[in-house]
Amino acid sequence: xxxxxxxxxxxxxxxxxxxxxxxxxxxxxxxxxxxxxxxxxxxxxxxxxxxxxxxxxxxxxxxxxxxxxxxxxxxxxxxxxxxxxxxxxxxxxxxxxxxxxxxxxxxxxxxxxxxxxxxxxxxxxxxxxxxxxxxxxxxxxxxxxxxxxxxxxxxxxxxxxxxxxxxxxxxxxxxxxxxxxxxxxxxxxxxxxxxxxxxxxxxxxxxxxxxxxxxxxxxxxxxxxxxxxxxxxxxxxxxxxxxxxxxxxxxxxxxxxxxxxxxxxxxxxxxxxxxxxxxxxxxxxxxxxxxxxxxxxxxxxxxxxxxxxxxxxxxxxxxxxxxxxxxxxxxxxxxxxxxxxxxxxxxxxxxxxxxxxxxxxxxxxxxxxxxxxxxxxxxxxxxxxxxxxxxxxxxxxxxxxxxxx
Amino acid sequence: xxxxxxxxxxxxxxxxxxxxxxxxxxxxxxxxxxxxxxxxxxxxxxxxxxxxxxxxxxxxxxxxxxxxxxxxxxxxxxxxxxxxxxxxxxxxxxxxxxxxxxxxxxxxxxxxxxxxxxxxxxxxxxxxxxxxxxxxxxxxxxxxxxxxxxxxxxxxxxxxxxxxxxxxxxxxxxxxxxxxxxxxxxxxxxxxxxxxxxxxxxxxxxxxxxxxxxxxxxxxxxxxxxxxxxxxxxxxxxxxxxxxxxxxxxxxxxxxxxxxxxxxxxxxxxxxxxxxxxxxxxxxxxxxxxxxxxxxxxxxxxxxxxxxxxxxxxxxxxxxxxxxxxxxxxxxxxxxxxxxxxxxxxxxxxxxxxxxxxxxxxxxxxxxxxxxxxxxxxxxxxxxxxxxxxxxxxxxxxxxxxxxxxxxxxxxxxxxxxxxxx
Numbered sequence: 001x002x003x004x005x006x007x008x009x010x011x012x013x014x015x016x017x018x019x020x021x022x023x024x025x026x027x028x029x030x031x032x033x034x035x036x037x038x039x040x041x042x043x044x045x046x047x048x049x050x051x052x053x054x055x056x057x058x059x060x061x062x063x064x065x066x067x068x069x070x071x072x073x074x075x076x077x078x079x080x081x082x083x084x085x086x087x088x089x090x091x092x093x094x095x096x097x098x099x100x101x102x103x104x105x106x107x108x109x110x111x112x113x114x115x116x117x118x119x120x121x122x123x124x125x126x127x128x129x130x131x132x133x134x135x136x137x138x139x140x141x142x143x144x145x146x147x148x149x150x151x152x153x154x155x156x157x158x159x160x161x162x163x164x165x166x167x168x169x170x171x172x173x174x175x176x177x178x179x180x181x182x183x184x185x186x187x188x189x190x191x192x193x194x195x196x197x198x199x200x201x202x203x204x205x206x207x208x209x210x211x212x213x214x215x216x217x218x219x220x221x222x223x224x225x226x227x228x229x230x231x232x233x234x235x236x237x238x239x240x241x242x243x244x245x246x247x248x249x250x251x252x253x254x255x256x257x258x259x260x261x262x263x264x265x266x267x268x269x270x271x272x273x274x275x276x277x278x279x280x281x282x283x284x285x286x287x288x289x290x291x292x293x294x295x296x297x298x299x300x301x302x303x304x305x306x307x308x309x310x311x312x313x314x315x316x317x318x319x320x321x322x323x324x325x326x327x328x329x330x331x332x333x334x335x336x337x338x339x340x341x342x343x344x345x346x347x348x349x350x351x352x353x354x355x356x357x358x359x360x361x362x363x364x365x366x367x368x369x370x371x372x373x374x375x376x377x378x379x380x381x382x383x384x385x386x387x388x389x390x391x392x393x394x395x396x397x398x399x400x401x402x403x404x405x
Numbered sequence: 406x407x408x409x410x411x412x413x414x415x416x417x418x419x420x421x422x423x424x425x426x427x428x429x430x431x432x433x434x435x436x437x438x439x440x441x442x443x444x445x446x447x448x449x450x451x452x453x454x455x456x457x458x459x460x461x462x463x464x465x466x467x468x469x470x471x472x473x474x475x476x477x478x479x480x481x482x483x484x485x486x487x488x489x490x491x492x493x494x495x496x497x498x499x500x501x502x503x504x505x506x507x508x509x510x511x512x513x514x515x516x517x518x519x520x521x522x523x524x525x526x527x528x529x530x531x532x533x534x535x536x537x538x539x540x541x542x543x544x545x546x547x548x549x550x551x552x553x554x555x556x557x558x559x560x561x562x563x564x565x566x567x568x569x570x571x572x573x574x575x576x577x578x579x580x581x582x583x584x585x586x587x588x589x590x591x592x593x594x595x596x597x598x599x600x601x602x603x604x605x606x607x608x609x610x611x612x613x614x615x616x617x618x619x620x621x622x623x624x625x626x627x628x629x630x631x632x633x634x635x636x637x638x639x640x641x642x643x644x645x646x647x648x649x650x651x652x653x654x655x656x657x658x659x660x661x662x663x664x665x666x667x668x669x670x671x672x673x674x675x676x677x678x679x680x681x682x683x684x685x686x687x688x689x690x691x692x693x694x695x696x697x698x699x700x701x702x703x704x705x706x707x708x709x710x711x712x713x714x715x716x717x718x719x720x721x722x723x724x725x726x727x728x729x730x731x732x733x734x735x736x737x738x739x740x741x742x743x744x745x746x747x748x749x750x751x752x753x754x755x756x757x758x759x760x761x762x763x764x765x766x767x768x769x770x771x772x773x774x775x776x777x778x779x780x781x782x783x784x785x786x787x788x789x790x791x792x793x794x795x796x797x798x799x800x801x802x803x804x805x806x807x808x809x810x811x812x813x814x815x816x817x818x819x820x821x822x823x824x825x826x827x
Contacts, residue, residue, distance in 0.1 A: 252426075341764065343783055355425040359787040365722035366786060373721075373764050 002035045002103070002115065002122040002129065006042040006049075012232070013315050014142050017175075017199050018118055022047040024200070024387035030394075033110050035125070037099040052102040052125070056109070075101040075128075083124060083164075085157035092121075093157070100124035104132035114394045116140060120158055123165030130168065136397045139169035140197070144182050147310040150235040163187050171397055173197040173390070175313040176334020197390065198338050200383035201318045220300060225256045225361050228301035228325075230294065230316045231308070233264030238307035238330065238347050243270065245305070247277045248354040253361055256282065261297055263288040298323035302367060303360050307347050308333050317342060321378035326370035328356055338381060341373035407589060407639045408685040409676055410603065412575065413652035414552070415481040415500075416518050417453065417488055418757035420444040420778050424788045430798045435749065443778035447492040454493040457656035462499040464655075464666055468673045469506045475673045476508045476684040479652070480552045483516030483536045484755060486543060497543070504544045510686035511540050513548035513571060519754035520554060520718060522562055524732035532751070533569060550574060550687040554756050556605065556649070556708040557715065560701065563594035563602075573601035573691045575649060577708040582700055589643020593696040601691040602700055605649040605708060609635060614650040618663030626664070629671035637679050644694040645685060649708070710765075718759040723786040728759060730793050738796070741803040750796055753789070761785035 001022060005015040018034070023045035025032050032047035039051035079097045080086070086093040099122065107115065107129035116138045117126025123139065130137040145158045166172055166187050172194045174180035180194045220226065227246070231237040239260060246258040260270065260283060267285070274283040289297060298304065304320035304327045311333035318335065320327050329336050330347035343356045360366050422438035438444040468475050481500065489497040503509045515521060515532035516539065522529040533551075540548055551566045551574040558576040566574050578588030586592075588604040612632065616622045624631070636646050651658065659665040676682050685693065709717040719725055731753055738750040762782045779785040 340781065341783075344780065351425060351427060355427065355791075356787060358426045359790060363723070363726060363786075363790055365726035366783065366790075368722045369764065370783065 001032055001047070002117040002126045004037065004119065004121040006034070006036055008043055009040055013199075013313070014119055016315065017142060017313075019043060019045050020200055020202055020383040021386060021390070024202075024383035025390060027384060028387045028391055030387075030391060033112070035103070035106055035122075037095060037122075037125075050106055050110070052099050052106060055102045055105040057105070073101075075104070079124065079128075083161065085160050086124075089157060096121055096124055096161075100128045103128040107133045107135070113398055114138060116390075117165065117169075118142060120145075120162045120165060123161050127165060127168045136170045136401050137168060138171045138173060138393070138397070139165045140173040140175075141166070141179055141183060141312070142175050143312045144179065144186070146182055146186055147179075147236055147312050148234075150309040152235065169193075171195065171393060173393075175199055176337050178332065178334045178337065179312040195393065197386060198334065198381070199313045199315060200381050200386040201315060201322065201378060202383050203322060203379060219257060223255055225253065226259060226301045226303075227256060227357060228259045228261065228297060228304045228320075229307075230261045230298075230304065230320075231306065232262050233260070233266040233270055235266065236309055236311070237262075237264075238309045239266055239270055240273065241307040241347055241350060241353065242305055243273055243277065243279075243283065244350045245307070245353045245357060246274075246283060247279055248350065249357050249361075250279055250282055252358060254282075256361065258283045259286060259297065259301070260284065261286045261289050261294065294319075295323060298325050301325050303328060303357060305353070305357070306330060306333065306335075307345075307353065309347050311335070318378045318381060321371070321374045324371050324375060326360065326367055326374060328353065328360070339374055339377050341370055341377055343370065407636070407641075407643055407681075408645045408683045408690065409636060410645050410647045410685050410687060410690050411477040412512070412552070412647070412649045412687060413477065413479050413654075414650070415458070415479055415485055415652045417446070417450055417482075417485045418518065418755040419446050419484060419488070419752050420449070420761075421753075421758065421785075421788045421792055423784075424791045424795075426791055429791055429795045433745075433749070433795060433799065435792045435795075436752065446488060449778075450488050450492045453653060453657055454489075454496045456661070457653050458493075458496045459499060460661070460666060461652065461655040461669065462496075462503055464670045466499070466503055466506070468670065469503065469508045472673060472677060473508070474677060474684060476510070476686050476689075478510040478512055478550075478686050479503075480512035480514050481540075482514060482518040483532075483539050484518060484752065486539055501544060504546060510550075510688055511544060511546055511548050512575070512687065513537055513540070513551045515554060517751050517755050518554050518757070519751075520557075520728065520756050520759065521754055522553065522557075522565060523719075524728065525735055526565055528732075528735060528754075529565060530569060532754075533566075550603075550691060555717075557705055558702055558707070559705045560595045560703060563597065563600055563702075567594065567597055567600040571600075572688065573603065575603050575605065575647075575687065576700075576702075577706050577713055578604035578607050578647070579706050579713050582702055582706060586698060587643050589639055589646055590697040591644065591691060591694040592698050592700045595699055595701045598696060598699075601696050603645070603647050603687055603690055604700075606647050607708070609646060610648050610650050613648070613668075614654045614658065617654075617665055617668070618659045627668070629668055629675040632668075632672060633675035633679070636676060637682070640679075640681055645690045647690075716765060717763055718756055721762070721764050721782075723764075723782065724759050724762045727762060727786060727789050727793075730790065734793070734796060734800070737800045740808045741800055742807055743799070743803055746796065746799050746803075753792065753796070758785070758789055762789070 003018040007015050007019050022032050022034050026046035033050050034047040035050045038053045042049055079100050086097055103125035112135045115126055115129045115135050117123055118140045119142050126137055145154045166189050174183055174194050174196050177196050180196050183189050183194050184191050229242045233239050249256055274280045298320050304325050306314055306316050306329045308330050313334035317327040317329050328343040331344050332347050336344055345352045419436040421435050422444050436446055514536055516536040517532055521532055549572050551571040556577045588606045592602045594600040617627055639646050655665050655669055705715045707713055738747055761777050761779055762785045764782050
């Protein structure tokens with residue numbers, strides 16, 4: 001299994017999903033070797049962790065099979081030719097190619113039955129592993145370039161890598177039907193090749209707080225309602241829609257606090273916008289929060305809003321529900337497919353979003369029903385279920401392959 | 406000898422459109438959706454008329470004409486009747502033609518197909534009276550037998566209905582009510598031997614209403630001779646086989662291509678082919694056959710779902726809240742003396758509004774097991790509560806001098822006052 005990041009040093013949902021899936025696969029009896037580009041301390045998930053920068057030169061028979069096994073610089077040069085669009089650009093591209101250059105050494109040393117790669121950063125490494133071993137390849141798509149840019153200015157270099165990875169793969173896992181459609185429509189992939197594998201969430205891992213405390217609780221005691229946004233402050237997550245809704249809700253319910261948790265390239269713009277709308281005192285920016293602090297925030301909120309413009313899955317609503325807080329999600333998200341007991345809106349429909357936020361604040365029974373029923377759904381989405389689905393595909397794909405030989 | 410009693414329920418609610426917070430105080434038209442969605446009442450009504458009411462009425466009319474011994478009963482809610490007048494008068498005409506044969510009985514119910522008995526006996530009686538008046542003025546017949554919304558029944562409901570002069574009422578032949586006893590006999594209400602009950606034969610009724618088109622069912626395909634044989638098997642084992650179902654079974658729940666209309670046309674002839682067979686209407690059944698025992702229903706029973714209780718309308722906090730909020734306004738609304746306001750408030754009492762807020766099936770993932778014109782129960786609740794808020798703004802807008810204490814006065818006191826005045 002080729003990944004890019006892993007908790008606790010993850011920047012986003014990719015690492016968390018990889019951790020949850022790897023651990024559940026091990027629990028299901030799979031022998032998982034999880035490959036990361038560089039060595040750093042990671043949270044234990046039961047899988048054997050392999051770091052590409054520690055790869056050993058091959059010896060014996062395998063070295064003969066793979067003549068350039070020792071000379072990764074040659075491989076790197078070769079890969080630069082194979083991925084011309086990654087040749088120039090940020091150093092990240094170089095990292096991606098170095099990872100791919102080392103990948104065959106690892107693959108040949110571990111004899112995988114199936115290679116499972118996560119998102120474009122590890123696609124070149126996964127493809128190289130397949131070329132070296134002939135093992136079937138699965139591309140797991142957690143996000144596409146279209147999500148990251150909100151269907152705006154797509155980075156051609158990244159798009160090319162994604163597209164290539166999807167075409168080289170024998171099978172594709174999409175984290176939602178929403179993402180599956182993007183893969184089929186935007187990357188020209190045969191629909192029969194793409195399977196929906198929704199993300200899971202494990203209750204023990206999810207940051208769950210038992211009570212809210214501090215300033216926020218004091219505000220609640222004073223009769224304030226709290227609406228929470230959690231996510232990177234980028235166009236993809238739709239934080240600007242959140243502010244528009246805040247402005248409209250505050251016209252009718254001035255005792256409402258809008259909390260924005262997360263950092264990102266739109267942070268300054270958001271703060272300026274809140275001030276410009278004249279609601280600066282009702283919008284609180286907490287910056288990026290982790291674990292316990294985030295859990296307490298979830299628990300203190302009356303509603304968590306995820307107004308994403310394009311969200312392949314979106315784990316935030318499930319975390320909120322595990323903390324007993326109801327959610328409002330955009331229909332342009334994968335999580336909307338798995339949580340029925342949520343308020344749902346089109347991200348651009350600020351009127352409808354305001355309507356629903358106001359209804360939730362006005363009617364405690366609505367909050368209660370959404371939290372209870374939604375919480376039940378979230379608790380049922382354990383990673384073990386996802387892992388079982390993956391195992392079935394692994395077995396099928398290996399069977400097909402041996403049959404063809 | 407067993408007789409067959411056919412009874413069909415005809416009902417269409419006025420569904421609320423996507424009514425948002427910003428519409429409160431601005432838009433008092435709650436039921437006039439003209440979009441392509443299933444909250445467009447005119448559109449739904451015309452669709453059901455063409456798929457079900459018109460062809461089913463035609464089939465029944467032909468059978469009634471050909472067989473003077475064939476009889477059926479209908480209960481048509483008032484809110485359905487007024488929508489026929491508005492959107493599909495040809496449907497109303499075809500029902501009139503059926504009733505004019507003299508072989509069709511009409512039953513009484515609440516005008517708005519409401520749950521008013523749960524919250525307000527006075528409102529319940531008022532709605533029953535309104536329905537009675539409409540049936541009399543439209544069809545020229547008087548209902549003698551009552552059927553409550555979705556066959557919901559409890560001992561005290563029987564008391565309410567008996568006090569209004571009905572001979573008896575219909576209810577679900579639920580196992581836990583009958584125990585070892587058969588639904589094919591006439592029973593009476595607890596403590597009231599004069600108030601008689603007809604119990605739905607749920608097995609045979611549901612064979613038609615729910616299982617008819619199910620190819621996975623071991624009895625599929627269900628033919629008229631086969632079904633007639635099942636009915637005939639009851640000869641000597643009771644007086645009357647009560648086949649109660651939604652009229653929308655024909656063409657709407659069971660589509661035409663399942664052969665349901667052929668079945669409907671063939672069944673009466675098959676049943677009558679047996680020398681001992683006959684058809685009765687509910688009034689005939691209640692007056693011809695003696696009550697063999699008492700039915701004790703301390704808890705609510707309905708014909709809905711496997712649970713056969715009130716959970717379809719009242720099982721989660723939003724449903725309870727919506728029902729409470731509606732009836733909390735009752736006196737204020739009636740005091741307004743504003744006919745439009747009272748009418749709209751009553752339209753909001755239709756049970757379907759609460760049904761759309763049910764999360765029971767939603768949870769099982771079996772979202773197709775029931776019909777909901779809203780994307781989710783929450784959408785239904787939010788629109789409903791926004792509308793109630795608009796009703797509140799209308800109450801507040803009523804000038805003081807137009808408000809009366811009249812609505813707040815109990816029915817009994819009102820009767821006394823009226824008597825004094827005359």
